[in-house]
Each structure stands twice: as C-alpha cells, then as structure tokens.
Amino acid sequence: MKYSAIALSLLLAGTSQAKQYGFLKDNGDGSWIIGNDVWNMTQEQIYGSKLYYKDQELVGEATGHYVSYNGAASNLAWTSAKIVKTGSNYVDVQFDAAEGEMHWVIFNGLAGAYQYFVNRALPVLGEFRTLWRLDNETFTSAYNADKDGVLPPLSEYAISTKIQDETWKTPEGDYLTKYDWSGFVREQEYWGVYGEKFGSWYLHPGKDYFNGDHLKQELMNHRESATGDAVQLNMIHGTHFQALSNDVLPNGKIWGPWLWYLNDGSKTDVARRYNNEINSWPYKWLDDAAYKSRVASVTGKLLLSDGRPAAGAAVFLGDNHPNKTTLDMGSDYYYTTYAGNDGSFRFIDVRIGVYALQAWSNGGSIGDVTTTYLKNDVDVSDSPTSKTRLEKLTWSVLKSDTIFQVGGFDRKSTGFAFSGGFGAGRVANCPANLTYTVGSSQESDWCFAQNAIGTYRIAFPLSASNITNDALLTVSLAGYSQGTTVNIFANEVRIGNLSSSGILSDPSLYRSGTVAGEWHQFEFPIKGSTFKTNNKIDFRVMSLSSSLWRGPIYDAVKLEWI
Numbered sequence: 001m002k003y004s005a006i007a008l009s010l011l012l013a014g015t016s017q018a019k020q021y022g023f024l025k026d027n028g029d030g031s032w033i034i035g036n037d038v039w040n041m042t043q044e045q046i047y048g049s050k051l052y053y054k055d056q057e058l059v060g061e062a063t064g065h066y067v068s069y070n071g072a073a074s075n076l077a078w079t080s081a082k083i084v085k086t087g088s089n090y091v092d093v094q095f096d097a098a099e100g101e102m103h104w105v106i107f108n109g110l111a112g113a114y115q116y117f118v119n120r121a122l123p124v125l126g127e128f129r130t131l132w133r134l135d136n137e138t139f140t141s142a143y144n145a146d147k148d149g150v151l152p153p154l155s156e157y158a159i160s161t162k163i164q165d166e167t168w169k170t171p172e173g174d175y176l177t178k179y180d181w182s183g184f185v186r187e188q189e190y191w192g193v194y195g196e197k198f199g200s201w202y203l204h205p206g207k208d209y210f211n212g213d214h215l216k217q218e219l220m221n222h223r224e225s226a227t228g229d230a231v232q233l234n235m236i237h238g239t240h241f242q243a244l245s246n247d248v249l250p251n252g253k254i255w256g257p258w259l260w261y262l263n264d265g266s267k268t269d270v271a272r273r274y275n276n277e278i279n280s281w282p283y284k285w286l287d288d289a290a291y292k293s294r295v296a297s298v299t300g301k302l303l304l305s306d307g308r309p310a311a312g313a314a315v316f317l318g319d320n321h322p323n324k325t326t327l328d329m330g331s332d333y334y335y336t337t338y339a340g341n342d343g344s345f346r347f348i349d350v351r352i353g354v355y356a357l358q359a360w361s362n363g364g365s366i367g368d369v370t371t372t373y374l375k376n377d378v379d380v381s382d383s384p385t386s387k388t389r390l391e392k393l394t395w396s397v398l399k400s401d402t403i404f405q406v407g408g409f410d411r412k413s414t415g416f417a418f419s420g421g422f423g424a425g426r427v428a429n430c431p432a433n434l435t436y437t438v439g440s441s442q443e444s445d446w447c448f449a450q451n452a453i454g455t456y457r458i459a460f461p462l463s464a465s466n467i468t469n470d471a472l473l474t475v476s477l478a479g480y481s482q483g484t485t486v487n488i489f490a491n492e493v494r495i496g497n498l499s500s501s502g503i504l505s506d507p508s509l510y511r512s513g514t515v516a517g518e519w520h521q522f523e524f525p526i527k528g529s530t531f532k533t534n535n536k537i538d539f540r541v542m543s544l545s546s547s548l549w550r551g552p553i554y555d556a557v558k559l560e561w562i
Helices: 005-013 154-158 267-280
Strands: 023-026 032-035 039-043 048-053 064-069 080-086 090-097 100-107 112-119 128-134 141-144 147-150 161-164 167-169 175-177 182-184 190-194 199-203 217-219 221-223 230-237 254-263 294-304 314-318 335-338 344-351 353-360 373-380 387-389 393-395 401-406 434-437 454-461 471-481 486-490 493-498 520-526 534-541 551-561
Touching (some): 023 080, 023 090, 032 100, 112 128, 190 230, 190 267, 199 267, 230 254, 254 267, 294 373, 314 344, 373 387, 373 393, 401 454, 471 486, 471 493, 534 551
Parallel strands (some): 294 387, 434 454
Antiparallel strands (some): 023 032, 032 039, 090 100, 100 112, 128 230, 141 147, 141 190, 167 175, 182 217, 190 199, 199 254, 314 353, 353 373, 401 551, 471 551, 486 534
16 A cells, blocks of 8 residues: 555554654554655565655565575565664664564654664574665666666566576677676675666665675675566675685674665765765664674784885784684674775774784785784773774784786785676686786786686796796685686696685686685795796696686786795
C-alpha cells in the first residue's frame, strides 16, 4: 500500500512514536512498515519489498532490500521487530533473525536511515552483506570513487556471450562484467545508484568494521544480469578479490553504523552529507559500551634502521600476534593510515584493545624496502588525554647492494603498463613478449600482468669483476590468479617458478582488477657462476590455463648481491 501525506499522518498518529515521525508498524501478517514523514518501506520476512520516497515507489519489479551471508546462499529471515530506543529526534528499530540484529535508526525528516548489524550467531564466513536491488528505470547509473557512469541495460547482456564468472563478450568485442563496478573500500566516501530524479547511497564515515587492509577491494554496484535490477551492494565483510577470508566472528561484533541516504541523484549533495557524517563519527547516539570505548588517537613515528624516515609507508593496526595476512584479517576491527614524509603516523577514534602494528613500503623514497615492520602487543587503553603515543619505532631493513629494480615495492602494480582502476580483460593488452633493458627502459615498459605464452625479459650488464658473486632475486606479486605458471630463468638456468602449486589463488586478475589482489613475495638465490657480462632474467610462460586472464600481477622485481 502506498501512503499519501494524509494516510501517513494517520498512520503516525496511530503509533506510540507519533511525536518522533519515525515509526514501526506491525501489519500482523509477518510484515512491518518502517519509515518517517519522508520515506517508508515494507519489510517482509526476508525482503524490503516496497520503498516510497517523494510519492514514488523505488523498488518496482526488483527484489528490494535484504541481508545475506556467503554470497546468496543464506538470506536472513526476520522473526520479530521492535523499537529498542527512542531519542529526542529518532527511533532505533531492531529486526531480529537467528544470526543477529539489523537496526534502522530513523531520524526526523531524514531521507534514509542509519543502519548497523550486531552479530549473535553468524557462522564462520567469508561474505556478509546488506544491499538494495532497485528499479532499473529509476536508477540508471552507478557511482563509486573508481567508476561513475550509466549501467549497461539488460538488453545488452541478452545479445552478448557469457565467457566466465559474470562476464560477457559483446558483439563488438568489448566486455560486460559487474566487477568493473568495484573499488578500494577504504578510499570510498560514498557509493550508490542514481538517475535523473533519485539517488540511493551508502556513506561509511567509519571503516574500522570492514575486514582487510588498505588494499581491500569490493564489488559495490552493478546491473543484475538475470533480472536487470540496479544493485547497490554493501559488502561489509567481503571476499570478492581475496584468496582467503574465513573469519570467526565474536558475539556482539557491530558492523556500522553507516548511513543509507536518499536524494535527488545529486553527487554534490551526497558529498556534502558525507562531510557532515565524518564530523559526527563516531555517532554519540549508539549506546554500546565497546563502541564508545575509544581513544581519540594513536600516534607514532617509524624510522628505518638505515636512518631514513618511513615516508609514505602503509601503516595498519590489526590482530595481535597475527596468523593471517593483513588483507585476510576480519574477525575484529582494523585501522589504516599512511605515514607522513617524516615517518609519523596517526590513527583516530580507535577502539580500546590490544593490537599488532604493521607497516610496509608504499613506494616512493622507500620503494626499495622489501621487509614488513611488525610490533605486537600495542596496548590501546583509555587515558586522561584519550591518546596513545608510541615510542620511536625502528624498522629493521637490510643493507642492499642493488643490481637492478623494476617497480617500487608497494604491493601494487602502479606504474606498469595498463595498470589502474578496474577493467575486464585488460591483461589481454599486455604483450606476449617484452624486454626491459636496465639503464634505458622505463617502469611503464613492464606490463602489470602476464597471461600469454611468451617471455618477459630483464636484460642487464655486469662488470667482469662481479660475475662470480652470488645474488638474490626478489619477486613481489601484487596478486595471482591460478592457472598460468611462470618459470624463471637466469641466463637459461631455471631458478624457480610462480605457480598454483605454491601460491594461493585470488580472483583479482579475472575479476577486472589491475592493481592488486593477494600480495606474495618470493626470493630466488642465483649462484655467481650463472652470471656473464651480459645477462638476462626471463619470466617465461610455456603453457596456459583454459580459463581466461590467469597469472601474476607484478609489484616489483629486484636483484641484489648477497
């Protein structure tokens, strides 16, 4: 049923929360209506099937709003609903399922609602999400920080050929895939779907509840290929670009709050709203002791053991005494930042707890650093100043007598040819064969990934006085999708390989990623007897997987004397 202004006022008058204009109405048939004087939604057992805003219904023939985990395998079913808190200008509506509590915090006059989820009994999982699937004629475009544009119409999928994992080839030879609408989670201010008159957005001013580190990527928007729904996806715990993420989630873990926001489709308006939310984070209205127990800042300064400041380093607060990579962490709460030019760093609004601090090169002036800094038992506890200051931190780095280096160590393919953003099949632009000549080639002469039978060669000279010395080849991968084996040769002597037998596979390369996936680093010793005055290191692909776009994404390659 659609509520006109008069009908809505009568509905409000018939509820115990009429003064607040935020309401919950039990329809008595296993469904409820929530909203305020601006919008309202009908929540059924699983789906929020009707959404009214500005006298228009915005779900249409689409599925609506729902919450699920491990892909679409398990949708949460709501068994009850109640108002659990009433403020001076809002109500907190809680929907209960066996797995936990979904909250909608509805403020007077707000077009949208704050949302958060409290875990009670979620299983060990990789993916957990909320989402809207909305009317495709109303919401024709999508936006995130990495991509903005018109969603492809369903008719375009109908005339294209599916080639793999939600990816189609058009008659013109282009590619359609939902994964082009992905982004780096911690770089996002807002994302959503919009059209000429309406926009539906997610704003996450706090990001500590997301799993992963700086390089956590996720699918954010797309056209649903089976139905044409415009999808606004909220992967609050996701694995779309990871090899592993199986997390045990503590009872009481909170994802959020974030703001689901409706407007007229204006990105200027939603950007302004995001700035307001940043200034209000963490929200004072959420009455949870652990959520409110925070320090204003955690600060420190990282210096390399060779005297350099750790300028620009990626710095991470996460699991203490970790047994997972920073990207794969997800049970608790995580904080990311980058060091300044002097090596100083600052995290803000950090929950009380004990963490491990990790740091790694983000390129630039420390782009030669191959090691990772780790400091366990970082005690973030309340203090009179609400600040935690760490002593000067020394990052041990090895002295290096470098022969050559291709790319900067930053766990990304940045600087290499065709790297940047998301694009299905981009690796097909990389040549089968290339030669990088030390001393004359540029970083951009190396391609970001390798997926063709052929050889990527690094050619370099050595003086006769050095050719009996042993050396170490360090190969850092920004990602790896299994199926393509790269054999590595030094002057035709095989020194190792990059293959699925020894590397966990992530989907980044075949899911439109061109920058990063799961990071891996390998060291290959080379005996001095192998060298000549003119040398070559070859990365050679001799056979391919039958699947498309498999192989390594390169971060950096370094050869040094040992």
